[in-house]
Amino acid sequence: xxxxxxxxxxxxxxxxxxxxxxxxxxxxxxxxxxxxxxxxxxxxxxxxxxxxxxxxxxxxxxxxxxxxxxxxxxxxxxxxxxxxxxxxxxxxxxxxxxxxxxxxxxxxxxxxxxxxxxxxxxxxxxxxxxxxxxxxxxxxxxxxxxxxxxxxxxxxxxxxxxxxxxxxxxxxxxxxxxxxxxxxxxxxxxxxxxxxxxxxxxxxxxxxxxxxxxxxxxxxxxxxxxxxxxxxxxxxxxxxxxxxxxxxxxxxxxxxxxxxxxxxxxxxxxxxxxxxxxxxxxxxxxxxxxxxxxxxxxxxxxxxxxxxxxxxxxxxxxxxxxxxxxxxxxxxxxxxxxxxxxxxxxxxxxxxxxxxxxxxxxxxxxxxxxxxxxxxxxxxxxxxxxxxxxxxxxxxxxxxxxxxxxxxxxxxxxxxxxxxxxxxxxxxxxxxxxxxxxxxxxxxxxxxxxxxxxxxxxxxxxxxxxxxxxxxxxxxxxxxxxxxxxxxxxxxxxxxxxxxxxxxxxxxxxx
Numbered sequence: 037x038x039x040x041x042x043x044x045x046x047x048x049x050x051x052x053x054x055x056x057x058x059x060x061x062x063x064x065x066x067x068x069x070x071x072x073x074x075x076x077x078x079x080x081x082x083x084x085x086x087x088x089x090x091x092x093x094x095x096x097x098x099x100x101x102x103x104x105x106x107x108x109x110x111x112x113x114x115x116x117x118x119x120x121x122x123x124x125x126x127x128x129x130x131x132x133x134x135x136x137x138x139x140x141x142x143x144x145x146x147x148x149x150x151x152x153x154x155x156x157x158x159x160x161x162x163x164x165x166x167x168x169x170x171x172x173x174x175x176x177x178x179x180x181x182x183x184x185x186x187x188x189x190x191x192x193x194x195x196x197x198x199x200x201x202x203x204x205x206x207x208x209x210x211x212x213x214x215x216x217x218x219x220x221x222x223x224x225x226x227x228x229x230x231x232x233x234x235x236x237x238x239x240x241x242x243x244x245x246x247x248x249x250x251x252x253x254x255x256x257x258x259x260x261x262x263x264x265x266x267x268x269x270x271x272x273x274x275x276x277x278x279x280x281x282x283x284x285x286x287x288x289x290x291x292x293x294x295x296x297x298x299x300x301x302x303x304x305x306x307x308x309x310x311x312x313x314x315x316x317x318x319x320x321x322x323x324x325x326x327x328x329x330x331x332x333x334x335x336x337x338x339x340x341x342x343x344x345x346x347x348x349x350x351x352x353x354x355x356x357x358x359x360x361x362x363x364x365x366x367x368x369x370x371x372x373x374x375x376x377x378x379x380x381x382x383x384x385x386x387x388x389x390x391x392x393x394x395x396x397x398x399x400x401x402x403x404x405x406x407x408x409x410x411x412x413x414x415x416x417x418x419x420x421x422x423x424x425x426x427x428x429x430x431x432x433x434x435x436x437x438x439x440x441x442x443x444x445x446x447x448x449x450x451x452x453x454x455x456x457x458x459x460x461x462x463x464x465x466x467x468x469x470x471x472x473x474x475x476x477x478x479x480x481x482x483x484x485x486x487x488x489x490x491x492x493x494x495x496x497x498x499x500x501x502x503x504x505x506x507x508x509x510x511x512x513x514x515x516x517x518x519x520x521x522x523x524x525x526x527x528x529x530x531x532x533x534x535x536x537x538x539x540x541x542x543x544x545x546x547x
Contacts, residue, residue, distance in 0.1 A: 038083055039072040040065055046206070047199050049088050055271035056195065057145035058084045059152040059225075063216040064199050070224040077153055146268060147195045148218055149188065150275030156225045164281055165233040171283035172339075174374050179239045180223075180230060185276065188218060191269040193253050193261065198268045301361030301527070302326060302347075306394040310353040312345065322353070329395050331366055333388050339372035346408070348418070349490060351524055359421070359525040361398060365408045376402070418490040419470060421526035423483060426498055426509065429516040431479040436513065440472045440484070443512075451504040453496050467492040484509070485525070495519050 040048055044065040051061045058080040059073055067073075072080070144150045154160065168178070192215070200210045231238045253261075304311075304326055313328060314321040327345040335343060348363040376384075385400045446469040452462050468489040475483040488494070493505065498519040500508035510517040 054268035055146040146271045161229040167281045303361045304357040307354045340368040341370040425521040434476040437474040
């Protein structure tokens, strides 16, 4: 059943006469169901021409400038040139009364520039699919994103003003929202074709215009627009060109985790290894980092373009991370390979661990983006356990440190340490030292094991940072104290039941 009604006839006649394709005519007549757009183009054109046949071989052509004219078909050939202001998009009438462009065999649409004509054909769809298949990506679904040139917005605006004025003469209105968007019509036509050709479900994500063009069109007055741009849009001399076909894959998230707690963690055993590349003024200070020792292997195996590394906190370059390790996650950008068995993941983990004695990772897992968010939740509420080797300027006995064992939930104020003031804002942060446990070594050394609120600067809690951390070990003992070694022993972060369930579900999806 043809989708247009007698009420649409005048507008459809006007648009076709000015060089608009059948599918764009459907859009401006508010045809918002899919089936008509999917019909073969030649069939659509023939059906539209039959629908627009007028009695007594008369055809009404109206444009905004010059005034409307009523012309018999035999007179149209001589008169039609007067309708074009710049000579482009000349129109002729064939013997059967159909209108065709002299500029090209395609009769390129003056609104969509051929997008709803040539680029809806199976030959073009096959060309895109060949590009996808040649990219080497593994995928089970596809998101199809198309970006159209901003010139289309201007042409559509001009066509809308033409139709709006014509409908106004019939006491009818046409808002911008009444027009079916080009991106929607294109999606209706091509998505089934792409899905059939590639054998996977298709999702759509389209960008219709450049924001600057749309803002300008929304602000410009109709009379000013009409002075600068022809209404209707002139007929183009050639179809628009596809500039580029790109393939990309959604990000893959990899996390390391303990089987017991299902939390992603790494251990660092070196006191000369930063968490991330240490580069100052363009110069690398150390040859590697935790991030690189892990991600280099993942990039190679997943054939990804790049990565983003994140973790629950960070340790200084000279601090070891022992015990149950530190949670981390890596986002792999545009990976070409995404399907792995659990055995392959275990082998990848072993390869990372065998490559260096400076780090170890635990039970790598594929996880979702949502799952990664839980790693950052409750940063201030988490606790960590540290072990520090402390030096004092005064000679001490075992009894001089025992009182520290009895201190519980000590509240301290820490002004931003001098050593990080270049990268963190100046502020005073309240932190809690939950408990301390001492071990006497000799007259000038003892070990301190302390459980603290996450985010506590342990080095500054020991030496005081010139009084910027109050109280501190030095002030509590009435000595000058400094820290010689520091280790992170326990990171008390356990994923809750919801997180664990979400993790299990995401893991099952990947396997």
